[in-house]
Amino acid sequence: MASRYAQWRPTAPLRRWVDCVWVRENAERPAHRQLVVPDGCVDLIWWEGRAEIVGPDRGPRSVPVRGGAGIAGVRFRPGSAGLLLGRVPVPEVCDVQVPLEELFPGLARPLTERLADAEHPRAAAAVLDAFAASLLPGYAPDPSVERAVALLGGPEPVPLSELAAGLGLSPRQLRRRVTDAVGYGPKTLHGVLRFQRALAWARSGEAGLAEIALRAGYADQAHFTREVRRLAGAPPTLLLGRRPRTAGEPDGSVGLGRRQSRTAQPDSSS
DSSP: OEEEEEOOOOOGGTTEEEEEEOOOOOOTOHHHHHEEESSSOOOEEEETTTEEOOOOOSOOEEEEEEETEEEEEEEEEEOOOOHHHHOGGGGGGOOEEHHHHHHHHHHHHHHHHHHHOOOHHHHHHHHHHHHHTTOOOOEEEOHHHHHHHHHHHHSOOOOOHHHHHHTTOOOOHHHHHHHHHHHHHHHHHHHHHHOOOOOOHHHHTTTTTHHHHHHTTTHHHHHHHHHHHHHHHSSSHTTTSSOEEEETEEEEEEOOOOOOOOOOOOOOOO
């Protein structure tokens, strides 16, 4: 049985850079495995008694969620992780889950004290929301990265040379800036955003998989299925709950658990 997930908009000043504030609760439910898939985002989470930074994923993973667990988080939009990470390049946290104290001990200690007083996950989420807002003074996002992320979110791939020229950059400069801010290069980001957009349409039930594949910018349904298998480790029918799971398969609902392995290498894709 899946745990309960809820999300809502962050405090108003954060909405340009923060996608949502969220909680996942597994109270009074058995332990299960939660499927986590790439979304291009970085999260600041509170679980198991500590604050952690969760880097962007490049592939699927199955995360164990114990019975009674409660997790709260703030999800930073692709390219906006600098609000949290400052000068730390996002590739350094790609595919990993790092205690906030390890990177920013001065920030972690007072935040942990406030979070320890939170009586439930929603209260912890409110603390994380306020903490993220406190980081805004002095934050100066890269407008070229913001524009590139917006363009890469479209259904059609944008040639890197064309995208860079429109922003007044060389392809090499653009690739470096996007990789530092997002965790991986423009080509990978485009694929992740297309995948997420297609999943959102598929869950709405408004169209069949073939139509969704074409609307999202895939060549055909077979292309869509291959990309879903690559990024989610399962076919669309399983990911969307359209066929029963077999023994040992993770819960197909997508949420945040986030990887704890720290062995991934920086992405070199363009």
